[in-house]
Amino acid sequence: MIMDSDHLKEAGKQAMRAARKINRLRSLGIVTAGAAVLVAGITAYKKQDSLYRTFVMPAVRLLPAETSHQLALLACKYRVYPRSQYEDNANLQTKFFGRMLKNPIGIAAGFDKNAEAVDGLQDMGFGFVEVGTVTPAAQEGNPKPRVFRLVEDRAIINRYGFNSEGHQAVLQRLRLLRSKEDFNGVVGVNLGRNKETMSPMADYVQGVRVFGPVADYLVINVSSPNTKGLRDMQTKSKLTELLEHVNEARTRLERNKNVPILLKLSPDLSLSDMKDIVSVINRKKSRVDGLIVTNTTVSRDNINASNKTAKEVGGLSGEPLRARSTEMIAQMYVLTDGKIPIIGVGGVASGYDAYEKIEAGASYVQVYTALVYEGPGLVDQIKAELSSLITSLGHANVQDVVGTNAKFYLPKK
Numbered sequence: 001m002i003m004d005s006d007h008l009k010e011a012g013k014q015a016m017r018a019a020r021k022i023n024r025l026r027s028l029g030i031v032t033a034g035a036a037v038l039v040a041g042i043t044a045y046k047k048q049d050s051l052y053r054t055f056v057m058p059a060v061r062l063l064p065a066e067t068s069h070q071l072a073l074l075a076c077k078y079r080v081y082p083r084s085q086y087e088d089n090a091n092l093q094t095k096f097f098g099r100m101l102k103n104p105i106g107i108a109a110g111f112d113k114n115a116e117a118v119d120g121l122q123d124m125g126f127g128f129v130e131v132g133t134v135t136p137a138a139q140e141g142n143p144k145p146r147v148f149r150l151v152e153d154r155a156i157i158n159r160y161g162f163n164s165e166g167h168q169a170v171l172q173r174l175r176l177l178r179s180k181e182d183f184n185g186v187v188g189v190n191l192g193r194n195k196e197t198m199s200p201m202a203d204y205v206q207g208v209r210v211f212g213p214v215a216d217y218l219v220i221n222v223s224s225p226n227t228k229g230l231r232d233m234q235t236k237s238k239l240t241e242l243l244e245h246v247n248e249a250r251t252r253l254e255r256n257k258n259v260p261i262l263l264k265l266s267p268d269l270s271l272s273d274m275k276d277i278v279s280v281i282n283r284k285k286s287r288v289d290g291l292i293v294t295n296t297t298v299s300r301d302n303i304n305a306s307n308k309t310a311k312e313v314g315g316l317s318g319e320p321l322r323a324r325s326t327e328m329i330a331q332m333y334v335l336t337d338g339k340i341p342i343i344g345v346g347g348v349a350s351g352y353d354a355y356e357k358i359e360a361g362a363s364y365v366q367v368y369t370a371l372v373y374e375g376p377g378l379v380d381q382i383k384a385e386l387s388s389l390i391t392s393l394g395h396a397n398v399q400d401v402v403g404t405n406a407k408f409y410l411p412k413k
């Protein structure tokens, strides 16, 4: 049995490596803007995922990264993308804080910061959508340019710095969404603080008050590297105080009093930082219901040495983050005895990558950067691959895989 599973895993790994190579070659193809427009028109007729991947995505990459992001958001909002062709297999169904998800794959925070395209993202096949980061007052974020592609590394560096339309604008959109009879999606709201604020803690508390009643879960984001001092809130004393305030604010909610609160962590934490965090979240007064592992990294390990863009300041995401994120999922899973659900995120670009995160200890998986390179068809691809891996490795359901191989991903001593 162990041999069988090892062989299957090795075969899966080889298939994934080959797929990545092909995609890299494709992205080097020269695509004219005219062809791009033509193909974009054709893809509006849906069901054209291969054209999308081969032509549209490389063409979109000729535009500045932030412009592409805005276009992608519009495409999601107005559903100008190939329709999802994959009917979620029953083995992907999973419980999510008292709700049921059709599949455990979500869109990570930062793609739809202002909740403009939630139902479009759900129709693309995501099992859940996280919007934000949202700050109390609207703010511009850092000056442009502030997003950079590292194509060869399948990575992105961003220093958006929490550009946000602010609580009220996002709240109005979420209320409208909830008022639609046909909307039954799972939506999380990722909370941040303003750059200029009298009290960072009060910003998060306000986030709980404003979004508690309309969110399926809330995320305390103290791990983005682009707001000065933000990550210091992960230290033991500050985190304890913050989470106590946040928990207290939740008890005072009139509606949705049990809205789950998740904490999003940085991949740059040391083992001793992680142990401190676990001691904080194990206390009743400062507990959290789940963890999101991980945000972007300030490390530049695993990047092509010749890549000059790597020098840009900001958080790195995508393939170079993948292994560290999986390692940290395993570390947090072991440190919390598997008792706190984890959303695993960082460099997922295939069903195999998602499976790794889940066997390391994640109950759910989010995606962002790979979507930028592969396009919307990636969601179906990840789900189909994940579903067949679950079956071929002898499991009945994705929930049975969670943490089954956590020790394998722990750092080697």
Ligand SMILES: Cc1cc2nc3c(=O)[nH]c(=O)nc-3n(C[C@H](O)[C@H](O)[C@H](O)COP(=O)(O)O)c2cc1C
Binding pocket: 108, 109, 110, 111, 113, 132, 133, 147, 156, 158, 160, 162, 190, 221, 224, 264, 294, 295, 296, 316, 317, 318, 319, 321, 345, 346, 347, 348, 366, 367, 368, 369, 370
């Ligand atoms: C352009 C960009 C903007 C992001 N903005 C946010 C954000 O506002 N809040 C947040 O918690 N994470 C943000 N992230 C981090 C992602 O949610 C995710 O944790 C990280 O990118 C790792 O996943 P990936 O490798 O699949 O992209 C952002 C990532 C990118 C690439």
